[in-house]
Amino acid sequence: MLTVEGLRSRYGRIEVLHGVDLFVGSGEIVTVVGANGAGKTTLLRCLSGVQPVSGGAITFRGEAMTCVPAYRRVARGLAQSPEGRQIFTNLSVEENLRLGAFIFADERVERDMADAFAMFPILREKRNQLAGGLSGGQQQMLAIARALMGRPACLLLDEPSMGLAPILVAQIFEVVKALKALDVTVLLVEQNAFGALSVADRGYVMETGRVTMGGSADELIADPRVREAYLGI
Amino acid sequence: MSDLLQFLASGVTVGAVYALVALGFTIIYNASDVVNFAQGEFVMLGGMISVAGVAAGLPLPLAALIAIAVTSAIGVALNTFAIEPARGAPVVSLIIITIGASIFIRGVTQIVLGKGTHRLPSFSGDEPLHVFGATVLPQSLWVTAGAVAIFVALWLFFTRTLTGRAVLATSNNRLAAQLVGINTRFVMTLSFALSAAIGALAGVLITPILPTSFEVGISLALKGFAAAMLGGMGSPKGALTGGLLLGLMEALTAGYISSHYKDAVAFFVILAVLFAFPRGLYGSNPTERV
Ligand SMILES: Nc1ncnc2c1ncn2[C@@H]1O[C@H](COP(=O)(O)OP(=O)(O)O)[C@@H](O)[C@H]1O
Numbered sequence A: 001m002l003t004v005e006g007l008r009s010r011y012g013r014i015e016v017l018h019g020v021d022l023f024v025g026s027g028e029i030v031t032v033v034g035a036n037g038a039g040k041t042t043l044l045r046c047l048s049g050v051q052p053v054s055g056g057a058i059t060f061r062g063e064a065m066t067c068v069p070a071y072r073r074v075a076r077g078l079a080q081s082p083e084g085r086q087i088f089t090n091l092s093v094e095e096n097l098r099l100g101a102f103i104f105a106d107e108r109v110e111r112d113m114a115d116a117f118a119m120f121p122i123l124r125e126k127r128n129q130l131a132g133g134l135s136g137g138q139q140q141m142l143a144i145a146r147a148l149m150g151r152p153a154c155l156l157l158d159e160p161s162m163g164l165a166p167i168l169v170a171q172i173f174e175v176v177k178a179l180k181a182l183d184v185t186v187l188l189v190e191q192n193a194f195g196a197l198s199v200a201d202r203g204y205v206m207e208t209g210r211v212t213m214g215g216s217a218d219e220l221i222a223d224p225r226v227r228e229a230y231l232g233i
Numbered sequence B: 001m002s003d004l005l006q007f008l009a010s011g012v013t014v015g016a017v018y019a020l021v022a023l024g025f026t027i028i029y030n031a032s033d034v035v036n037f038a039q040g041e042f043v044m045l046g047g048m049i050s051v052a053g054v055a056a057g058l059p060l061p062l063a064a065l066i067a068i069a070v071t072s073a074i075g076v077a078l079n080t081f082a083i084e085p086a087r088g089a090p091v092v093s094l095i096i097i098t099i100g101a102s103i104f105i106r107g108v109t110q111i112v113l114g115k116g117t118h119r120l121p122s123f124s125g126d127e128p129l130h131v132f133g134a135t136v137l138p139q140s141l142w143v144t145a146g147a148v149a150i151f152v153a154l155w156l157f158f159t160r161t162l163t164g165r166a167v168l169a170t171s172n173n174r175l176a177a178q179l180v181g182i183n184t185r186f187v188m189t190l191s192f193a194l195s196a197a198i199g200a201l202a203g204v205l206i207t208p209i210l211p212t213s214f215e216v217g218i219s220l221a222l223k224g225f226a227a228a229m230l231g232g233m234g235s236p237k238g239a240l241t242g243g244l245l246l247g248l249m250e251a252l253t254a255g256y257i258s259s260h261y262k263d264a265v266a267f268f269v270i271l272a273v274l275f276a277f278p279r280g281l282y283g284s285n286p287t288e289r290v
């Protein structure tokens, strides 16, 4: 479904992705784990088109995506819940969700919103409150729900567990697992390698702008190098 | 008592213009975090181009429409050729770019339209109206009504239209706006066009009362900026309140103290706001914007 080949990207003169290759198959949950600063966020920013690509190619559902402007990528089926949630703090929860469906103007928006509320009942309770007043975990749920309102074929999740209490982290990973049942393909970026690998089908390890390892989630969890470097075992 | 009413009436008229200039600052600031000091030039262009159109024999409404359209195009050009290429530069550099652009616009206007000072004819005569003992020029009513109409139209645009919501979303969080499929570059272009058009319309409305020349933009920018700061940069409601308050303060200063001090009011307001309450009356928490 999503193929990334030799992807390069830079901030000013400093290259931070030095040729990343990865593949996400339809219906899979694939995770990219790696330490802080490895380039995971930059990779997702490139996939969503909000970060210039200086080399390589992104192919999504058979179409070249590299030159598609960011605002057209949701329509192509690629939505992202970005690092740090990036919700619209001055707008209500409901308005945030409606903006997630910005490119759609049909009656399915209401149904999708009902689905989002069924998935995250707390958001229904707070639907008229300003999103900026939500707790961290609620904001994360809102960010995921907003991305789902874009009806993605593939959902990009950047560090959804970051900064959350352990119980919420578990809840967020449950949500990721549940997406599989909804036929949404997921590319999950995480520093929390153990949590991510336990819900993923496959994974990649990223180090300083390169993919250094890849395999099934079980293989990676069992790999001594991964255990030492990322699982602290 | 009738003195006071008189001062209030003239304060509201001038304040309405400051409110429109402040609104221009607000729209561009929200879309791009840029404080656009060329905002005053938009007002000047609105007046000067209309004057040129009328002098060339066009009817005033047509001249005004052309002035607004040309000024919008200049606003879009400012974004496309000066602001957009510098995307990612520190905000201070962007502000300096707008100051440069305003000097450039002034220079070109002086060359093309001359150094003279001009007035437009009033829209519906100069016969003053008497309201509760104050004399009010019909043009003052045009200015006030025009400002009210623009604020209402803009409010409807932001709350009722999809494009308006895209602008609001972009000003709240540009990255998130891009990620939900909003064309934020178009939003920027639109914001510059809108700000320039509002500035030009303010220029058309006020030029029958305050004569215009290529130089009037500087002080209008300063006063609009003061009004926007007072109301809270980024808040349309603040722009309206700040503009009216500044207009009233100026009129009262001119009436009860001396008209020499009138122009100092704006400086005083800027300093007072910066020192005492940098967010202004309705400004959002600066850390929330980051
Ligand atoms: N806006 C930026 N400007 C310059 N360098 C950046 C910027 N964002 C990230 N970087 C650098 O790019 C590298 C990769 O960062 P990032 O993609 O955020 O990694 P991760 O998400 O894996 O923590 C890091 O070295 C970081 O310092």
Ligand SMILES: [Mg+2]
Pocket: A037, A040, A041, A042, A083, A159
């Ligand atoms: Mg990151």
